[in-house]
Amino acid sequence: MRKIIHVDMDAFYASVEQRDDPELRGRPVVVAWRGNRSVVCAASYEARRFGVRSAMPAVRAERLCPEAVFVPPDFTRYRTVSRQVREIMRRHTDLVEPLSLDEAYLDVTENKLGLPSATEVAKVIRDQIRGELNLTASAGVAPNKFLAKLASDMRKPDGQFVIRPADIDTVLPPLPAARIPGIGRVTDQRLEQIGVRTIAQLRELSQGQLQQQFGRYGQRLYELARGIDEEPVVPDRPLQSVSAEDTFERDVPLAETEATIRRLAEKTWAGTRKTQRIGRTVVLKLKTADFRILTRSHTPPSPPASVEELTRIALSLRERVIGEEKTLYRLVGVGLGNFREPDDAPLQAALFEA
Template identity: 65%
Template sequence: MRKIIHVDMDAFYASVEQRDDPALRGRPVVVAWKGARSVVCAASYEARTFGIRSAMPAVRAERLCPEAVFVPPDFTRYRAVSQQVREIFARHTPLIEPLSLDEAYLDVTDHLAALGSATAVAECIRAQIRDELNLTASAGVAPNKFLAKIASDVNKPDGLCVVKPRDVDCFLLPLPVARLPGVGKVTGDKLAALGVTSVAELRGLERAALEARFGRWGGRLHDLALGIDDHPVRNDRQRRSISAEDTFADDLPADALAPHIRRMADKTWAAAAKRDLRGRTVVLKLKTADFRIISRHVTPPQPPISFEQFTALAIGLLSRVEHPPGQRYRLVGVGLDGVESGDSGVASSQADLFLAGGDRS
């Protein structure tokens, strides 16, 4: 039985800003560039009371809270603080799997001698973050990764939630299916059409029925409903994809996107070449004027070996997107997935380098 901790820093970017500038404490702080095309990277808890959330357009955040203080993001500083947090983690276990600058999984199964329990380790980590960094973190403790991640959100901010093996059903079954990892709006709507809105209702469906409806993902849903997650904490996560994206100054029609796709392809290809990386799958990402994200990908028989070939594949993906009359786009991104070292041919493990959606904690 594993003992997993998921640690999630509370409103990380905004909290760092409030810590470092006393004038911001207690005020609604929005980490974002002001402007029509900017989106919120993070919002302090004071700002969240006005309905402001990460990934929200900055102009909407300003309308919701005109007195909010907008602070431009300083990712160099956030990365430095994140490293300090990870140094605290490393005092307790070498098995650390960072998910982003502000959250990570820790496997403490074999590293309890000093403190005696995973709960005690989580409490100690949170205390060290508070005392040494003057920041707060929330944590979830559970027998596996997905339960620990859900638990870390239960008592935010500055909270701890422990799910013991005997309590898994009591914790899991009442939850809405949207709390399960990977269940977004589309999957949620499909499950609702089957009469499933809670994990308890999902558990009532046979694996075969879920696999018939959702393919391999249906089997994963069945396991999650049972509280099963055998994925280990990996401390060797590496880049699996590399990409570049850009938000336009003005929304553009589909027939104006090709030069921008080429420009993003140039950045991606150059970044891959600099790291001696190759990718098998070409990815095109679009965001519509109403913030709907569309992605298309293609995996040719052989990985693209030239910039021109890569760009042609990316531009070609435009034809696989339906463009309703009047549809305009605010963002384009181009990526290489399935990235591997150019000389070793060994595939990297996991991670997505499309621009992070911001501080979600």
């Protein structure tokens, strides 16, 4: 049986800001750029008491909490701190699977320091994060990834919760079905239509009934409702995609997106320089004023070999947005995906030229 820990930093971006600026401590901090189109990247627990949440429009956060201190995000600094947290984790196991800058799974079935239990490993990691980085983290300990992530939310902030195999049938049934990964707004509405609001009610449906309602995901729902999750912790997942996007200050027509597409292509290309893998598919993403998402993609015979080539393809994809020329857009994004190892991808001669 595996021993899995999910470590989740508490209000990570906001906590870093409060740590580094004593004047922010104890105050409601919102990490976001100001502006009508900005969204909240993170909110301190002082701000959350007013209902401020991540991904909320910044203007709404300001209405909910007029006394909030708005701090522009500094992702370079957050990445540095995130690496320091990972270094602490890797003292205990090499099986660390980052999910984002502020959370990761660890498989400590065997731990490097020979500590007697996963519970003790989680406690030591949290103590080291607090002592060395002056930040707090919450942790969940369980026999699989699903339960560990669920557990890490149980004692936030700065807490720890353990779900042992014998606890599964006590802890899971009372929880809302929406706590299961993959149940978003649409799936939750479909479950409500068939009378399912809790995991206990979800368990009343047979495997066949769930597959009939939700296809292949029905099998996954059946298993997770019973605490079954066989997914291993996978360290250092290979890069699959890099992208950058931006929201305009005002809605703009398609013809006015070129400068932004060029800038985002440069940002995306810079993001690929951190890996030896090679991206083959260029993606252009557009969000209309009424929040429709349009995407266009192209996989050339040879992967883009320069930022200029990536930019050219991204701009050509804009020409494939047929019939939408008069539509106004609020967001544009440029991405590079379908990454392969160098030996698996045909390269243009330019890559080998001096």
